[in-house]
Amino acid sequence: MRPCSSFLLAALVIPLGLDLYMPVPEENPVTAAKVELGRRLFNDRRLSRDESIACASCHDPERAFSDGRIVPVGVFGRPGRRNAPAILNRGYGRAFFWDARAHTLEVQVLKPIEDPNEMDLPVTEAAQRVGLAPEEISRALASYVRSILSGDSRYDRFVNGARAALSAEEQHGLQVFRGKGNCTACHVGPNFSDEKLHNTGVAWHPSPPSTSSGQPAGSGQAGILADPGAGRGDFKTPTLREVGRTSPYMHDGSISTLEDVVDFYDRGGRPNPSIDPEIHPLHLMTDEKDALVAFLKALSGTIRAGVK
Ligand code: HEC
Numbered sequence: 001m002r003p004c005s006s007f008l009l010a011a012l013v014i015p016l017g018l019d020l021y022m023p024v025p026e027e028n029p030v031t032a033a034k035v036e037l038g039r040r041l042f043n044d045r046r047l048s049r050d051e052s053i054a055c056a057s058c059h060d061p062e063r064a065f066s067d068g069r070i071v072p073v074g075v076f077g078r079p080g081r082r083n084a085p086a087i088l089n090r091g092y093g094r095a096f097f098w099d100a101r102a103h104t105l106e107v108q109v110l111k112p113i114e115d116p117n118e119m120d121l122p123v124t125e126a127a128q129r130v131g132l133a134p135e136e137i138s139r140a141l142a143s144y145v146r147s148i149l150s151g152d153s154r155y156d157r158f159v160n161g162a163r164a165a166l167s168a169e170e171q172h173g174l175q176v177f178r179g180k181g182n183c184t185a186c187h188v189g190p191n192f193s194d195e196k197l198h199n200t201g202v203a204w205h206p207s208p209p210s211t212s213s214g215q216p217a218g219s220g221q222a223g224i225l226a227d228p229g230a231g232r233g234d235f236k237t238p239t240l241r242e243v244g245r246t247s248p249y250m251h252d253g254s255i256s257t258l259e260d261v262v263d264f265y266d267r268g269g270r271p272n273p274s275i276d277p278e279i280h281p282l283h284l285m286t287d288e289k290d291a292l293v294a295f296l297k298a299l300s301g302t303i304r305a306g307v308k
Pocket residue numbers: 042047053054055056057058059072073074075080081082083084085086087090093095096097098099108109110112113117118119141145
């Protein structure tokens with residue numbers, strides 16, 4: 001896969017703050033026709049076994065393409081394994097899913113169709129239902145996902161020179177974000193993600209009081225990995241765009257407010273044997289925590305999806 005040049009993105013409007021260059025595979029250039037077909041498929045319930053669930057059921061445009069639940073609900077009311085991420089600016093991504101197990105959007109977009117807890121339908125059957133080849137479904141859905149873009153937030157206007165776009169408190173929050181809070185160690189670039197995996201301890205649960213190991217519970221060294229699917233508790237850094245609208249947070253949906261997220265980092269995450277060296281107690285003052293939350297809320301902007 002070689003990235004193509006950005007003229008093939010003529011079908012999309014890139015909002016302020018995002019890179020005009022998007023790495024699109026040469027064999028699947030973004031065209032208006034494919035984006036529009038992908039938009040229709042994204043909303044098509046026939047892609048699920050019982051025709052009850054569309055991609056948009058879990059990635060709702062009204063909720064910044066997330067679903068507001070701790071874990072999603074798939075066909076026959078089956079609960080999902082992980083929180084449904086807000087799928088924003090994924091065209092710039094290099095790895096997909098919380099554990100980065102898919103390497104292209106073309107591969108990623110077919111997985112939920114076959115996932116037993118999501119749509120539970122063999123792709124060949126989905127293809128028959130909609131009268132398209134699996135490859136056409138993959139290319140169209142990937143093109144539509146590339147068209148889902150969030151930018152032009154007050155933060156973007158501020159860094160582009162509009163001094164008054166952020167309040168004094170939000171500017172203070174930006175300072176904490178880049179400085180004392182150390183957030184940019186991982187939440188970097190136009191999309192606030194390094195696209196890498198890190199252990200912040202979210203998946204680490206202290207073991208119950210009387211364990212056979214005899215180690216004290218909650219010490220941080222005696223515990224269990226609640227989601228063994230992801231290496232040693234490593235998850236991909238998510239974007240922070242629209243984060244004020246995408247609660248609950250983290251791969252397991254375990255944190256419900258941004259205030260609680262900030263407290264989580266202030267405590268130094270959840271200590272465990274494999275925690276990332278960039279995660280440590282921050283000793284933030286109350287006004288610094290408030291400012292950080294105010295700044296995070298200023299990352300909501302305009303979401304565009306579909307063709308111009
Ligand atoms: C039942 C809910 C559900 C449905 C339906 C669903 N998804 Fe998802 N989606 C999820 C969850 C949960 C994840 C994260 C799973 C994981 O990381 O293991 C996810 C992850 C993704 C990602 C990766 C985002 C990232 O940042 O890594 C993309 C892209 C995506 N879905 C697109 C789609 C498309 C396209 C469809 C329809 C074909 C779809 N989803 C259907 C719940 C759903």
